[in-house]
Amino acid sequence: MRQLNEFERFVIEQKGTERPFSGEYYQHSAKGVYCCRKCDAPLYLSEHKFNAHCGWPAFDDEIPGAVNRHPDADGRRVEIVCSHCGGHLGHVFEGELLTPKNVRHCVNSVSLHFKPLEEEQAGEPMAKATLGGGCFWCLEAVFKELKGVHSVISGYAGGTEADAEYKRVCSGHTGHAEVVQLSFNPDEISFETLLEVFFQIHDPTSLNRQGNDVGPQYRSVIFIHDEQQAQSANAMITRLNEAKLWDRPIVTQVSAFDGFYPAEDYHRDYFAHHGEQPYCAIVVRPKVDKFRAQFAALRRR
Incomplete structure (x- = not known):
């Protein structure tokens, strides 16, 4: 498991939320894999990402089995967590018609760690x-x-x-x-x-x-x-x-x-x-x- 700083613990372990438009991956568009910041488990591919103009990274799909869903305590939203470590990612919304898949994973950047494609990792x-x-x-x-x-x-x-x-x-x-x-x-x-x-x-x-x-x-x-x-x-x-x-x-x-x-x-x-x-x-x-x-x-x- 990765050692988390205070703000990362607030979001990932205490289910906090980063400010909109402030995360490092909100405008991110490189090709690669988005992994869990806490346990490094792969969660999303770059082709799942789209710009929902909501202030947080948005994905319309996930790597199979990577993300679990739980109803929020207030019953109004659905929380998404890393299926490997249970770290808080954000919330999922359906029915917005933003992409053909009609799903939006609204994820905190601080919950993610990005790994670029191998050719970029190789030093090109x-x-x-x-x-x-x-x-x-x-x-x-x-x-x-x-x-x-x-x-x-x-x-x-x-x-x-x-x-x-x-x-x-x-x-x-x-x-x-x-x-x-x-x-x-x-x-x-x-x-x-x-x-x-x-x-x-x-x-x-x-x-x-x-x-x-x-x-x-x-x-x-x-x-x-x-x-x-x-x-x-x-x-x-x-x-x-x-x-x-x-x-x-x-x-x-x-x-x-x-x-x-x-x-x-x-x-x-x-x-x-x-x-x-x-x-x-x-x-x-x-x-x-x-x-x-x-x-x-x-x-x-």
Whole structure:
């Protein structure tokens, strides 16, 4: 059994609850297994996780036999515990229609310990890039084709509210931008190469719009994760402006990364699943075709 600190004991052994939006796994999106913090028993797979915008990690399934359910003393909720050690995880809810499985395990981050996939454990270098350039369906479809990019997740970043949800973001009132977050191997593809593709597949001179998509959520923005990314982004913008590739100056923002909110599940792989939908056919497909023509050497084989 793992030695627990005071707060971990409060949640896991005394059935407490962590504050919403405060847990380390609320926005977590890596691939792997979520285990019990106390006994290390596997509980959930990363593919079970979804963004319920509730303030805590949410899962719509569990590893068979890993989780037990008990009615709360008040009879209004159902508690979930680790079947191996009995540690408190959170509560389970049904009938909310948030995913096709219609189940939400609402779990305290502090009750969990995450183990990444073996290839990531083996020491393969991975880095993050977070980019906004209009509708995230377009960016996701292109970046998924790049060699060295291991995952592309559509979502929201750069806002002033403590959470992000599609309709509120589309109102323009939350300050978030639609973005994609990339997990990439810098030994296979550089951050500078990602930026080269980024600047070719959207209009970086258009303020708060891309085509008919208008609003601050569609702004051109690079959320930098470290000082090297900041230097690379600013240097590239300077070079592109000097080259006068566009009639107007670049308005792309370079901002410090301050959090990422994965988009709702129905946005995932949107172009792959809805390629014949009018927006995809008219807006997304031309961007994908342009990428394939200009960056053939960078594509997955």
